[in-house]
Amino acid sequence: MATSAPGEKFVAEKDVPRSPEAHDVEHGHSEQKSLARNLQGRHMQMIAIGGSIGAGLFVGSGSSLQSGGPASLVIGFIVIGIMLLCTVQALGELAVLYPINGAFYQYGVRFIDPAWGFAMGWQYAIGWLLTLPYHNQLLVSSIHPREATHEYNIAIWIVVFLTTLIIVQFFGVRGYGEVEFVLGVIKVVAVLGFIIFGIIVDCGGIPGDDRGYIGFRYWNDSANGNVAFRNGFKGFCSVFVNAAFAFGGTELVGLAAAEAADPRKSLPKATKQVFWRIAGFYVVSLLIMGLIVPNSSPDLLNSSGANTKASPFVLAIVYAGVKGLPSVFNAVITISVMSVANSCTYGSTRTMQALAQGGMGPKWLAWIDKKGRPVWPVVIQMAFGLLAFINEAETGSTVFNWLLALTGLSSFFVWGSICLSHIRFRHAWKAAGRSVDDLPFKSQLGVIGSYVGCFLVVICLMGTFYISLFPIGGSPNAEAFFESYIAAPIVIALFLFWKTWTRDWSFGVKLRDVDLDAGRRDFDDLPPTEPEQRNNSIGRRLSSALF
Template sequence: MYDEKAAELKGPSGNSVDTEAYSYRQESSPGQTNSRHSGSSYADSAYTYETIEEGNAFSRFIDSFKPINLEDEGFDTTGMTMAEKSIIASARHPLARRLKSRHLQMIAIGGSIGTGLFVGSGYGLALGGPGAVLIGYTLIGYSMLCVVNALGELSVQFPVSGSFNAFFTRFVDPSLGFTFGILYACSWLISFPSELIACAMTVQYWNQSVDPAVWVAIFYVVIVSINFFGVKGYGEAEFVLSGIKVIAVIGFIILGICIICGVGDQGYIGGRYWHNPGAFNHGFKGVCNMFISAAFSFGGIELVALAAAETKNPRKSLPKATKQVFWRVTIFYFLTAIVIGCLVPYTNEDLLTGDGIAASPFVIAIQLNGIKVVPHIMNAVVLIAVVSVGNSSVYGCSRTLASLAVQGLIPGIFGYIDRAGRPMVAIMFTNMIGLLGFLVKASAEGEVFTWFFSVCSLSSFFTWCAICFTHLRWRWALSAQGRSLDEVIFVSPLGTFGDYTGIAILLFVVGGEIWVSLFPIGAASADNMQFWKNCLSLPLMVVMIVAHKTIFGSWRQIMVKLTDIDLDTGRREIDVETLKQEIADEKQALADSPFWYRFYRFWC
């Protein structure tokens, strides 16, 4: 054990030892009490990580899978409500805090760049036209800006296990936390095998002689191996993969602008396709169809907040990562929508009939202008993007399941944390479901996954709405308990205005999706089958909330009272008054800075 380094091993401050294998010990801080209103928090204990030095490398590797050793702190939970118990549990959940600022930055920048942008945007372009793509990305992009800023404020203040699904339980209602937590986990759970199939299909662009099941097996092993290295493995993989995706998108935008200006076989293009065949296809229905493609493209944008509990210093790194959302939306989606709208007419048949990468508007645009090498490069980028999303699927699902388990919302076995800080049972369960990727051999695999995704199709929109509403409840609770924003570490630049407008846009999008699902483009009458494929999650959410409230007998209180909301547990800073002074000093230092620096800090 490292006796001489005991003073250096700090947990709440984020300066924990960065070792590959360690055991865990939690020691009570001086003056810590069991009172929820005392100003202390159950997460304010000093975390001590001790390296495991005994034995050879193999034995240390085996020991890392053993359960983490938690000392019983003797908290008396008698008489506590379900919400209070879950708050304590999520705050004390011992996930490893090993993500650095650079990991979080790259997760924030590249976390949502995947097949939705590279391939799915082509489907939206075909059904709605370039105008619909631009409107869809703008509306969903703005709502995501609202969601992530709201989530960033909460996650910096409370970097607890499970992030937003724990916030739903804490600030709104445990039934809401259960429902949206399960559906969010399911969305990643289903995404994992579908991304494995996408990997196999992408490789077939180069070689169709190899059985796709072989490629599924290869990429399955790669993704599973990455996640066995814990959050550090996930962070390093995303740092590299996201970096490649970012370079590729920026490179395509530059190349696209050059082609629009006349570099290519077609000569000067300009806004030709916005006039002929036109900016819109299928009118307002075409725009509504683009919403799903846009939502799929932005999916995963909230992962940066989910990683807060495993970040060394969320107070410094998370606000920067949150502000990256603006640049993501502006550069990677707004500019991309304009470029592909100028380069590819929505009448191009490959947008709907092309297989895999052949349906990508990026590849189609390059091929139309006689550039032969770049499509292969783009295919490689799409493959990297798919692996990245598959990697995020295991991470997102396992951390959500672990948080739900420690809150007591699903069986406790899923909350098992080993000595390397990995939620190993949740990871293994996710990996097991990933074996569904071998359905690539089934003739009806497309239909199977369509129904799988119907379980959580609209749930993303409602989850994002719930995040904005939870942020509103947090602000209302501060006011109701006589507290102010002076103690809030990171204040959302959009404030409650962002919450109201974000909710309004997302509910409008949901209404549009229900309409086009019930009355699809080209259908003479209502299509019940298409409706259930797209909207099965809507009645399922209602059933889950009602069932949870009925089973636990919580109908008497629809939501947690504002005066009863816990505003302290889960903070890494103990002394609120000291924190207020630090925040005031930082604000004053910023106010004394030059205008250009204040402008930079507002956006970056």
């Protein structure tokens, strides 16, 4: 395959097969050829809409309702939702132009600083590695609560779920996509059903519910401890981390771009779906839930752990007196957690493989088999899944809390890095004399959206720092602080490690040195694909018949 001068497109030889949807510009082709591009448009859209709806929404939102109140809950999720919307729009623009493996860390390396990209990549991979055993334990608890079973039964279920994940990985990225599509549809239907159910309950339409019309009663019932804002500003700040955990995984749509069959068509559609997911599936459902669940309920106190009985969505059904339906929604939560566990495996394995391929990890992690599966990263992820057994020990919950603390702020750093990468990309693109009109997909919020996203990330980190240093109902405590904020020093440590390892103490990539062509795919100068040729042929025959 011959290459031309830097910045020019290579000329593909006749005997070299190429992707039907795009050119790879210059030396970017080698970064993509090992991965199987089997994700279809429907997979990408469902990953964007319902891919990460899970324990964060269905269970973790209960602790936010109890600590912050229903108004803080909704406003907090709106703030994180706006931040995520800005992030996904920026990510969509970058990922359509550069659908490269390990998108998040690669963009950080290219547009910000190699050490920052290294830190973002490994903290993202570690975050997913440690999130899997949590969801594994949550799956087991949703089926067999600790008090209702023996420990050996719990162990059996952990093995069953890990085996299921291994089987999914056997089918490669197509298996991940199909599982996410099916489970995503179930989750979306369940959330829509809950919204309808909640409206009926709030209007007093359930015969067995003696509360009658509820309206906004629990927003202004201070006599019973139900208020719109609980614990003042601290309560509001307490929502941010839980909201970030609930939204975490939405960025996987950008990571999946490297394995999408047609990223130019599927990725823009998927990113546009994120708005409806934020508005409908999160904000509206939480608004309805906050209307029909009293925020002073003691049942919400245990909603931050692996306890689906404390799910505010399940409690809303229980309080309405509808029998049988709580079990159905518990099943939905189980399915949702299984879906997120599947996403954990995908996110960590692809990131580890990409880091190794880019020279920022052990070389053996970069190996991909003939079917496009990163075998060794999958083995590592499954091994980390065995950490779910720790929770069966007497001190297991303490160990689990510290493991999860390592992932607490992960999403904030990743989202901020994506927005900053987009800002730097736009500046580099302009400095190179290129027009924004040449981009195959432009962020609907533009570079202003990325500035807003970065600003909101900083605000949320400050709010989280405040609530970590001065917890609700307590005095400053070093253990509580590091349990909430330990992810920040880990990012700094990873950054300094790579600086030390490479002995490169400069900071930032200069705009004139930014590589705008590696991994870039051009969509304009290709002959039509076979389906397009067939459709064009059918169109011409139909036109000739009609006219």
